[in-house]
Amino acid sequence: MSTITSSSPVFDSVTMLRRNFKHTMRDPVVLFNAILFPIVMMFMFVYVLGDGFNVGGGEYIDYAAPGMVMLALCYGMGATATSVNSDMTKGIINRFRVMNISRGAVLTGHVVSTVLRTVIGMAAIVGVAFLMGFSPSASFPQWLAVAGILVLTVLSVTWLTIAFGLAAKTPESAGFFAVPLIMLPFFSSAIIPADKMGPGIRQFAEYQPFTPIIETVRGLFNGTPSAGHMIAALAWCVGIGLVGYVWALTKFTKRV
Amino acid sequence: MAIEASGLRKAYHDKVVLDGVDLSVRAGSVFSLLGPNGAGKTTTVNILTTLLKADGGTARVAGFDVATETKAVRSAIGVTGQFASVDDLLTGEENLRLMADLQHLGRKEGSRVVAGLLERFDLVEAGAKMVSTYSGGMRRKLDLAMTLVGRPRIIFLDEPTTGLDPRSRRTMWTVVRELVADGMTIFLTTQYLDEADQLADRIAVLDQGKLVAEGTSDELKRQIPGSHVRLRFGDAAQLDAAARVLTGSTPDPESLALRVPSDGGVKSVRFVLDRLDEYAIDVEEFSVHMPDLDDVFLSLTGRSSAEVLVK
Numbered sequence: 001m002s003t004i005t006s007s008s009p010v011f012d013s014v015t016m017l018r019r020n021f022k023h024t025m026r027d028p029v030v031l032f033n034a035i036l037f038p039i040v041m042m043f044m045f046v047y048v049l050g051d052g053f054n055v056g057g058g059e060y061i062d063y064a065a066p067g068m069v070m071l072a073l074c075y076g077m078g079a080t081a082t083s084v085n086s087d088m089t090k091g092i093i094n095r096f097r098v099m100n101i102s103r104g105a106v107l108t109g110h111v112v113s114t115v116l117r118t119v120i121g122m123a124a125i126v127g128v129a130f131l132m133g134f135s136p137s138a139s140f141p142q143w144l145a146v147a148g149i150l151v152l153t154v155l156s157v158t159w160l161t162i163a164f165g166l167a168a169k170t171p172e173s174a175g176f177f178a179v180p181l182i183m184l185p186f187f188s189s190a191i192i193p194a195d196k197m198g199p200g201i202r203q204f205a206e207y208q209p210f211t212p213i214i215e216t217v218r219g220l221f222n223g224t225p226s227a228g229h230m231i232a233a234l235a236w237c238v239g240i241g242l243v244g245y246v247w248a249l250t251k252f253t254k255r256v
Numbered sequence: 257m258a259i260e261a262s263g264l265r266k267a268y269h270d271k272v273v274l275d276g277v278d279l280s281v282r283a284g285s286v287f288s289l290l291g292p293n294g295a296g297k298t299t300t301v302n303i304l305t306t307l308l309k310a311d312g313g314t315a316r317v318a319g320f321d322v323a324t325e326t327k328a329v330r331s332a333i334g335v336t337g338q339f340a341s342v343d344d345l346l347t348g349e350e351n352l353r354l355m356a357d358l359q360h361l362g363r364k365e366g367s368r369v370v371a372g373l374l375e376r377f378d379l380v381e382a383g384a385k386m387v388s389t390y391s392g393g394m395r396r397k398l399d400l401a402m403t404l405v406g407r408p409r410i411i412f413l414d415e416p417t418t419g420l421d422p423r424s425r426r427t428m429w430t431v432v433r434e435l436v437a438d439g440m441t442i443f444l445t446t447q448y449l450d451e452a453d454q455l456a457d458r459i460a461v462l463d464q465g466k467l468v469a470e471g472t473s474d475e476l477k478r479q480i481p482g483s484h485v486r487l488r489f490g491d492a493a494q495l496d497a498a499a500r501v502l503t504g505s506t507p508d509p510e511s512l513a514l515r516v517p518s519d520g521g522v523k524s525v526r527f528v529l530d531r532l533d534e535y536a537i538d539v540e541e542f543s544v545h546m547p548d549l550d551d552v553f554l555s556l557t558g559r560s561s562a563e564v565l566v567k
Contacts, residue, residue: 008360015357023345026386095341095402098305100330101358 067190078178
């Protein structure tokens, strides 16, 4: 391997990514939360509760799969917030700060490792859903669109998570960010359609960001995408991502 | 000069932390900044290591300006802070490897440096274990080893032995002496007087953001009242009698003690005891006092270091 001298953001980011990857692989709780737990949830909803839900015809697995993908997205985020905060509060950042390295590499490492881990978790959910009888009628371009909107969602939620991790005072309080995030899919159209919910919650479910994202994915899987949902989903993603990104950078500059 | 600073000032809101600090550290020497908690030691280190901008004054480290040539300064220095900056979820070896990668040493050279440091710091066996299982002393050693990966010319050690057990402290001291033997410059901050006494070529005493003294350990000791013999008596009559026969002594009636100037040598001590014998004065307690840095601190700041630490 050739030696790269002088400060090199790409090289440093890869080094940081390798570090985060090792962290993930060594923490069974993170792996369980990000990959196994969503699968367990899917089993529970589809096999245990699924028959009790009226989702307007069709197999419940076909309705639930896109929601479960969102659940998989949310469950892994707490680990990222905690680990970003640990980096800032447990001293290692001070070492990086006095070294001649690209400072953004720390964040890039977290973003890329979180996106990769989450995408793997979501792919696992889709794979298991197939084994459970999931039969989408999406065409190849529609599959690509599903992948696109999901990766965009992961990226925007990741930046928001990193901002929370940077803003929190302790790793414990950073991890707490995951709690409302995990609850959010339950108050969306992930498990049952929003119009089946009670007053108040129904309105919340209709207007919160995850519903249009889930509806877009569901529509694409069914082969009947709705432009309205898609525009709303894209707008939410860009909005959340932008807020997260700007907030994260502001906090990072302040701390580093 | 490895480090030169003049008139460093720093204030947080209206609390002045550094109030015009001048420093100069010769290359290849150990310089110790001595002071109690809150004296401004860490702030000084942070300014010299480019982590913090000074409000006033200038500083050059390894010949580079810390405010305008931060990159050049960073490539010349290594910093080991008060709290070990190690990655708990990696092994010792992986921590060193991470540093080698961030210094762009390349695969081969990196492996060589990492293996060498594990050997040197007696961490070969522990190298494969997760750092979260390390003791405090091992973490500090690893921390310092990580600092050395980039082969810095100047090393800043911010309270390197705070919270360590006596044995780990001694190991740390040995390591520091080896680094100096290798020609590195060490900037050491400590609140332990014996540590500065043991390691430093020059000591600067920092108190409330100001340098109150600077010099070698011996020079500092010379600045304060010299060594003395302390005698304690059974009653005031004996004390008075002793004070009469030992010229130049200072009695302390409250504790029935007498302080007699003396260089602490056998001859002068024998003279004192002979005189007392001659006049048949009984001594209850006898002790020889050599000034230590604690006395220096007390006489310079008007407070004992213990007092300051408790506060």
